Amino acid sequence: MPPSRADRDAMTMAGLNLIQQALTIYDQKLRLAVCNRRFQEMFDLPDALVTPGADFADTIRYLAARGDYGDVGCVDDFVSTRVEIARAFEPHYMERTRANGRTISVEGTPLPQGGWVTVYTDISTTKRQEALLRARSAELSDQLLSYSEDLSAANRELEATITALEEAKSQITEAEARTRLTAEMMPAHIAHVGPDRCYTYSNRRLTSVMPGSRADLIGVHVAEVLGPQPWSLIRPELDRAYAGQPSVFEFTHEPSARRIRVALTPDPTSGGVYILSMDITRESQTRAALQQTRRREMAAQLTSGLAHDFSNLLTIILGMQSRLGRMGLPDPAQDLVNATLAAARRGGGLLGRIADMTGPREHEPVPTDLSAFLGDLETLARSTLPSGIALRIETEGTADRYLLDAGMLQDSLLNLVLNARDACGSRGSITITAHPVQDTWLEFTVDDTGPGFTPEAINHALDPFFTTKGGEGSGLGLSMVYDMTKLAGGRVTLGNSGDGGRVALRLPLRPAGTARPPGLVLLVEDSPDLRSALREMLRGAGHSVIEATSVDEAAALIADLPEISVVLSDIVLEGHRSGLDLADVPRRDDCPLILMTSLPPDDPLARSAADRAPVLRKPFTALQLDAALASGDGA
Incomplete structure (x- = not known):
């Protein structure tokens, strides 16, 4: 066990007391910080002047009044001069003979953080030897003796300078180390x-x-x-x-x-x-998502008025054509009426898809089990494919869970599967692959064995209304995929493999960590039919379920069953209390409350709920419910 600070301070002071020189350290306010015992003994000072906090001026006044500096004239003026010199402290070395006849050397060095350290050495013996040498060596010239004395003094001053340089070197080395550490961090x-x-x-x-x-x-x-x-x-x-x-x-x-x-x-x-x-990968992903959101807002502003007017015109056309169809027109005219009705309905569907593209939609990633997601996707995709087209789904080096907007991603991949189906015709194969790219992207690729993209399609397939299907295509499918991917901060690339076309979606790679294990879920719902459907979803995910229809019932169950791991409650319940009141019911810290609602987001109750707990918006899939429960979060 390393020594304590008090032990280290005691050891340091004991070491200072063992050296033969006197030592003092004064701070930048001219207050004594440290001195050793030799300092008090050398100058015969009272205890008050060797106590930390003693004033430098008081020490000088004491020594001057005692005559230690000889005749100094006015003591106050002498003390004031020494204090001013100390405030502008500079490195120095000097020798002086005290009133008691002893000679001392004084070596002072400033400290980087203010104040200074001074070392006093009794050199009386050295001086007597020099005097004896002068007295007994008449054969030596005065010049040689003077040179010897000067050399001795110069050596002592050189030692002081070397000490100052070593301290400066130490400070520079520390500053360089701090600078390098900053650069590394x-x-x-x-x-x-x-x-x-x-x-x-x-x-x-x-x-x-x-x-x-x-x-x-x-x-x-x-x-x-x-x-x-x-x-x-x-x-x-x-x-x-x-x-x-x-x-x-x-x-x-x-x-x-x-x-x-x-x-x-x-x-x-x-x-x-x-x-x-x-x-700046994450910054650029967020920037791309924000830019796409702004584009959608601008597109919505530009198209909403036009869509409204065209919807009115199409409604009028449909009404007039219906009247013409009831007039008993000959067959050729009836065929024209039917064709006009079909075109008008197709125009209405197109306006609906434009509204979907430009309408408000938020990217809402939640922890998603990738294997379960791809399993659901495979079930949906196979139902749209003819028997002659094979579907294969592969994963390479993926983890279990990622933060994904499962709804958006599912819509995008299904759209790509339908495009690949149309490219393959009646026979072929479609492969969906999911794999991480470094630690930056989660990439989904859809490969087909069709004819592939033409150079024109590669350049323009992501543009709205571009289609290679003639009158049967709207030209909005890949545009919607591009839009939803950009909202997530991702990228879409088109190209051809050796066997056909390839579309790759890259989404920001966000591992979601370990899923919450299945547990006992308290389901609070007052609709029997909805409660039954939710019960099946929860049991299908491996959870045990207990049920309540009101806040009072739920509160009683929470009090009696501490093993409840999650509370899943509708906001609107029977009785005068809502699901929001469950937020005030005491429960374990690791037992989250998740609220469900079909109320519009701007409803006051829905807004209050969002401030109290995660909110899962109805309708939702089993995958979305499982993701919300696994993370203790809503969508």
Whole structure:
């Protein structure tokens, strides 16, 4: 066990008392901080002047009044002068003979944090030896004796200077260590490259910012350290920095799929360049999601008025065509009426899809079991495929749970499956693959064995209303996929594999951690039919279920059954109390309350509920319910 602070202080003072020199440390307010016993003995001082906190001026006044400095004239003026010198303290070495005939050397050094340390050495014996040498060595010239004395004094002064230099070196070393530690702790790569584009300095953050880069980089060229793709993007900016133009730019680091921001600052003193590199992947993902939200808001403002007017016109057309259809027109005319009705209804459906694209929709990620999600997706997707098309779902290196908006992702992947089905025709195969990309993205790819994308489709397939299906396609399917993926801060890429088309969705990789194990769920719902459906969902996920229809029943069960792990309650219940009142019922800290509602978000009761507990909005799927229970959160 290491010694305590008090023990260390006692040991330090004992060591100071053993040295032959007197030592004092005064702080920046000229108050005594530390002195050893030798200081009191050398100057025969009273206890009050060797007690921490003693005033420097009082000590000088005491010694001057006693005659220790000889005849000083006015004691107050002498003390005032010494105090002013102390306030502007500078390193010094001096020798003086005291009133008692003894000679002492005084060596003072300032401290970095203010104040100073002084060492007093009794050199009377050395001085007597010098005097004896002068008296007994008549054969030595006065010049030689004087030189010897000067050399001795110079040596003592040199020792004092060396001590000051060593202290300064120690301070500089500590400052350099602090600076280097600060550079190492920053979440960025800090480096300097010389005129030859080789690294002269670097902290140890490069491989954490840009994985796959070379770690031992001092003296190595930037191109060799970073690799071909990053170097091709950084090189033009680095050339401008060498020409004296600072720059800040961003690029995608393909080996790690990360987004990197780089700041280059010319170094005019050496002809090199300072480099600061930061991983801004999450920032760019959030920025993309915000930009897509703003685009949706603008699109909604532009289309809502037009959609309203067109809806009115289509309603009029449908009404008039229906009247024409009841007039007993000949068959050719009736065919035209039917075709007009079909086109108008298709226009109405198109307006509905436009409203879906531009209407308000929030990205709401929740902890999602990837295997269960893909299992549900497979069930839905197979029901849409003809018997001649095979569906395969693969996972590579994935964890159990991720933060995903399961509804949005399911809509997107089903849309891609339907497009792949149309591309394959009556026979073929579709493969859905999920795998992580470094520690940055969770990628879902949909491959088909169709003819693949044409160059025009690759360039424009994500544009609204672009379609290769002629009159049968709306041109909004991939646009909706793009929209929902961008809302999540992700990316969509189109291309062709060796066997057909490929669409890849990259979503931010957010592992959700370990799921809450199944437990006893208290279900509070006053509708018997809904309670029965929720009971089946909960049991299907492995939970045990007990039920209540009111807050009073639920409160009694919570009090009697401490093993309840989750309380799942509707907001509106029978009786005068709502599900919000359950938030005030005492329960275990690890027993969350999750509220359910079909009330609109702007309803006062729904807003109050959102402030008290997670809210799960109806209708919801078994997957969404399981995710909410597993995390103790709502959607």
